[in-house]
Amino acid sequence: MPNNLRNDNLVKVTSLVANLPRTTFVGFESLSSQGQIIALFDEDWKPINKLTGHGWVLLNKTPFFAEGGGQASDRGYFEKDQQQISLIAVNKDVVAGYFFHKVATNAKTELAIGDSLNAFVDEKWRHDSSKNHSALHITWQATLNQLDHFVDEVGSKLNGDKYQLQLANDPSLTPEVAWEATKHVNEIWIPANIAPNIFEISPEEAKAKNYLYEFTKVNPWELVRIVEFPTIITEPCSGTHVKSTKEMEQIYFLDFERKAKSIVIDMTANYDFAQQWFFDKLVTKIKTLVDKMHQYPQIDFVDITEELMGLEKSWNYLSIRRVNALVNDITKRINQFEKEQVKLITAESQNPANWNQISKGEFVFWETSNPNFTNKILLPLAINEVKKANRPLVFLNTFASGANCILIKPASLENDLKTLAQKLLTKTSLKGGGQPTLIQMVSNEPLPKQEIYKIFEK
Missing domain, CATH: 2.40.30.130 (Elongation Factor Tu (Ef-tu); domain 3)
Known part of the structure; x- marks a missing residue:
């Protein structure tokens, strides 16, 4: 309505x-x-x-x-x-x-x-809708056959793009069951070229033959339209259908969602729709993951890469679910690698051989050149060294693509770090801020050390 x-x-x-x-x-x-x-x-x-x-x-x-x-x-x-x-x-x-x-x-x-x-x-839309409607009927029966017991159908939806089975939430109905039903339709019933019988009978006869469901609507002046796929299923249906199962060519298992009271299974017999669906949800995601793994040549991803290449060619919901699981595996390996790298870089940053110390007035400069020495890496070193030196320190890391800098002082000293920081922000490409005892700044541009020295000398 x-x-x-x-x-x-x-x-x-x-x-x-x-x-x-x-x-x-x-x-x-x-x-x-x-x-x-x-x-x-x-x-x-x-x-x-x-x-x-x-x-x-x-x-x-x-x-x-x-x-x-x-x-x-x-x-x-x-x-x-x-x-x-x-x-x-x-x-x-x-x-x-x-x-x-x-x-x-x-x-x-x-x-x-x-x-x-x-x-x-629109002939194509009608034909695609007919393929999906016929596929819905036989997929429903194939699913019941896999379960070997009846499950209530609580609804269905379809158009030219896809069809949706809505079944009662039965614990034994899993994505694996739906996939087995899909394979049966594709491997047995579609190649069998089964033509549907479509006929009309009186409501009384339909009721006597137990063809009607509780939700079947029949107007008083109408006969009941019955669609029968011989040896598969016979049901009341007012929709449009193919002339034979072979017209469907292939059905694709798109999605599976278990809700509180129902299970929703999305499928399609529309190749163009399936192609776009799996490009968006499978192929594109796999490409993103492969690109991500290529950023970490130090990590062994051979097993995952080989599996992803196989999944890319297997258009079904189980492949999408497996790719999503592999995302977690890839993330876990990357996180573990980066955690180990942080330990190594932190240890390297604390090696005195990587630093050059220069005094500029009241400040001692710790100078180095390593793009891996971020402020997060340098902060523990800075906190530890300022306690030992009991004087203000500047940790300055300059490299080809930018720079980062930490200004730190003991709380007992009166040096005005905020004023110095403001001058650095104004006269250099450094950006950042902090507290009176600790300032952190970074630059995405090369930063000549002499610019920094002039400010501190003044």
Whole structure:
């Protein structure tokens, strides 16, 4: 039901169409037809006689499948006087038996009650939707076969992109079970080229044969449409389907989510959609991980690299889940390596042979040139040495691509580090700050030591 259809307007719409013939749906037989406009409504569902722009059109005949049974509505367009009219949505839940088409005309096109419209269904979207709908039915049965016991279906959704099984939260239903069901469909049922039998029977017969589910909707004037894939499954279904299982070509296991009361499994028989899905969630992530590992040639990632190359070619949810697990393994190895590197660099920074000490007035400069000696590495050394020296110190590390610097003094001394820091910030490329007893600064540009010396000499 459209969100903007208020109860008062619903009453008016229902009353207005009560004396109009129900829409004849010809979409199972044809993907195009000509229909006559029998009612018009604006975007807010107020009856109108003419429409330009956005609104709702009620036709006496349509090829467009309206959302129902979990299947999204068709895509396509109308034509009038060689002007194309966009189709936005199709709804048959406003008043049972009537197909309302949400449209958008251009400024040149006006629709009026009684006009004829040529309707054209988007063939690819319909075919992809049909593949996904047929795949949904047989995947559901394949999943039950793997479990060897019944699990309630709590809902389903599908369109031309993908289909979604919504099942009761059964602990035995795992991603591995869903993957085995996927393989069975791909390896057994799709190659078998099984053609569905689609027929209509009375509600009484459908009930007697136990074809109906609790959620099956049947209008009083309608027969029950049954879809049977022989040897696989027989169910009531008002949706569109393929002519044989071979049309599906292959189904892809996209996602698995266990919620509090249900399990949601996303799949698709649409190769283009699957390709983009796995490029985004698998291939791209693997490339990012490989690039990350290349930044650490010292670490042995051979086992992970080989596994990732295999996973990249295996398009299924289990591969995505495994890649996510490998992210943790890679991160753990990198963290361990960096922790060991910090220990080594810290030890190296504390080696007196790596430093040159120069006195500049009240300060003693500790000078070095090593891009690995960050302020974080140097800080423990600075704290330890200032205690021993009992005088202000400057730890200055300059290298080709930048510099970093620590100014530190005993709390008992009156030296004004903040004033010195302000001069350094003003006259050099150093950036940073700190407290009266400790200043930390860095520069992303080469920094001549003479610039620093001048400030301290003054």
